[in-house]
Amino acid sequence: MTAEQVATLLLALGCVIALARLFGAAAKRIGQPPVIGEIVAGIAVGPSLFGAGLGDALFPTDIRPALAALANVGLVLFMFIVGYEIDPATLRGRGRAAVSVALGSTLLPLGLGVALAFWLAGRHDVRNVAAFVLFLGAAMAVTAMPVLARILADRGMVRTTVGAMALAAGAVGDIVAWSLLAFVVAMASASGVVPWHLVLIVPYLVVMFLLVRPALRRLAKEKLTPDVLALVLVGLLLSCWCAEWLGVHAIFGAFLFGAVMPRDRPALRHEILGRLEQVSVLLLLPCFFVIAGLRVDLSALGGGGLVELAAILLVAITGKVAGAYAGARLHGMDRRRSGALATLMNTRGLTELVILTVGLQLGILDTRMFSMMVVMALVTTAMAGPVLAVIYPAGQVEADRMAAERDALGAPTAFRVLVEVPPGEHAASVVREATRLARERAPAAVVVLNRLVPYPSPPEVSTGLTGELLAMTAALTELAELAAPIRDAGLTAHVTAHFTTDPIGDLAHQISAAAPDLVVTAGSRTDWPKGVRHVTVKAIEARDGEAVKASGDDTMKR
Template identity: 35%
Template sequence: MLLLAAALLGKLAARLSFPAIVGELLAGVLLGPSLLGGVAPAAFRWLFPPTVEQFHLLDAVGQVGLVLLVAFTGASLDLRMIRRRHQTALRVSLPGLLIPLALGVTVGLLLPRSLLSEHGQRPAFALFLGIAMAVSAIPVIAKTLMDLRMIHRNVGQLILMAGTVDDLLGWLGLSVVTAVATTGLRASDLVLPIAYLAAVVLVAVFVGRPLVGRVMRVASRSAGQGPVLVSATILILLCAAATQALHLEAIFGALIGGMLIGSAGPEVVRRLAPLRLLVTAVLAPLFFATAGLRMDLTLLAKPLVLGIATLLLVIAIVGKFSGAFLGAWLSGLNRWEAVALGAGMNARGVMEVVIAMVGVQLGVLTTTMYTTIVLIAIVTSLMSPPLLRFGMSRLQITADEEMRLRAYDEPAEAPPAATRP
């Protein structure tokens, strides 16, 4: 039912000039407690039995889809462009992270005590809120760029790079805030994740890249599609498992694995087309629908919750957009490139939902604040695609972009009539 609803609403969203992810997220919202659970609770309990095992099954399938989706994001990154423009990505990412982080922490320190949990500490609460305001969501950004066929555009690549930096710093910040909320901050809580991160990058560059490249080239020599698809899937899952074991999250390892596979060349990536189709058409929609299924928006009927949610939503959107726009402007990008970057980076999606769930589990966030953060995740994920399309439609396709689009056999979003070198 989730997959059927996600497919139908995804098609409807595409007919309305939205990317499919908009409909896929709404599928879970409509079939979840936000609508079906309130209108027909018996049908909701029959369709989704309230047992842990049932949701574990959905989560497991969704996690596979998430890992593979992020891996294809990594495979789509232009590593030569990353080396050439990594400073631009950092300049875009850091203001887009620090400005909403500061705004979120400030608001968290000023909100009424009644919004805090019974045993919650205000510093931990404010830090959780700041991290939730600051992050972007690589899975949502990637799916949006794929749906809009913009993932190989220069601005699309910059959005992915800046979003990756945001996600990495967000996970590191989450580990620190979790330590503050539980045992208090210790030096090891900050040093170990950074050390593991540096080790993963070094191993990927000096060991993983030549090894994965050789494996994928050997697999690609086979006449059938099977060996290259199996090899890529195994490599992605191994990378995801390795970073998960280091407490750096599986999606970071999947991103690294995808980048290593992409470094083997566009011909290898093109041979992964059947797996990519399965991910984008089946597994990823199911994951996004499952994420929407956990959201209960009926709490927004309370005036206090709605008022706080509206305030935080405005702060989240303005803070993230202005930060990314400022970083793009300082990097010498033009106005429409800055608009597109601000729009793309604004999508919070699953990353923010995960942070909210961790906050609830630790007793830092109340149900009210959880609902508010989830609302921000939904609205920013829904508003990002049309704003991104608006900004990108004002940008001409460059010669470099045309070469990249041809190499990866993906049609351009806009006609190449007005190209510039």
């Protein structure tokens, strides 16, 4: 690059960041995920609104290859993050229901998309009809997990039945859809690679799961140092190179590498994703939005294009919503919650844009088809918030959270102990004291280990729920370990955790909703509701590790 091109590129990158932050903030102000605004920013500089003049002035043709290169790196990091965020733990206790919802929300839009694609193929210059048909069907079937997770966090739905089911079904559905897309991409690009490369896809998968995954587990025992992060990045890039060499797109190599990363060290996982998200979301993904937006030209659709767009929207929305709704109803979920779950599964967002870009790069989609599918991705994502506000309002969300607390405490005839477990070294002593008190009522006692996890403001830079989900996973993992000795003692034990910005107020709500017979905490509050029997574990004696506790106004020592 010449000195002039370098200067132009740097100026263009400044414009990219400014546009992404400005449009993202505007979207957030009207209750939409910031990614909606960032995608719109990319379209705004393209030919759709102001013709080619604005885009050519801000992003001259000679620097676009450099922008495209940065955009591809952004895609690789984003897909690694998506793969790393998929957590098999979300399926715990929800396997069949989650699979049912995932299959419903995948197979129905896939089938309808395939049927629509046959009609659209005759209206577009499609060279490989089979690849076009399968690609469009798979593109209809994808759910944007990062956007779905962000909506759940913003609406306080993470710990509701609907939220947990959406995360679990989204994880299963994404694995199915991405696997199908990898096959379609391999088929579409088979003419450009050596045929026997495709045969090596299976050995590649075997190596990733049987050799790379165990090696990464050993790596996860280390602290996150620059060397460890460098090794992760090298492994990521090698996986992307292998995927590209085998005839599937590099993004599938990134997704697979994220999927095989170990998840038994939540803190390390949070650090890795946090560092990568900063550069990805602030710089690289905005470059991707601009490159994609420059390819979107809505001004050239015409009347026939509007008919096609309407058909695409009808199939996309109907397939996802009806499929997910049917899957939820099949497993006994009521109409309101089934509708909310179906609305969440209909979000597509940035994930859809990634898929469409791959289709455009491989020549599966033409520019007009790409433009209409981008509009579909925006509409299906933007509609989620307003629809949820109607069919699953905040009051219903709060009622479901309280119902979950009551269910966790078990039958009202049992002696129910709610333990507010603090983080840190005092947790074991608080649980030990609660277990001692519960054993006096055994076997008719239920112990619930609860933690209110401080919920920060939604992160300014994030693709999804990275920090929140990892914090919740860490809390539930610790509580599960603390619950094991209680169960060994012959008692019933449950664990529950949810986010809070008002620990005192939320604990009071929990007590009011669940009405436990005894509350055990490590706090020092004095404003206990009347009629609530409570025990406060105050300190730990250094010599024998026994607890000194205060019950009501009385102080007791053991």
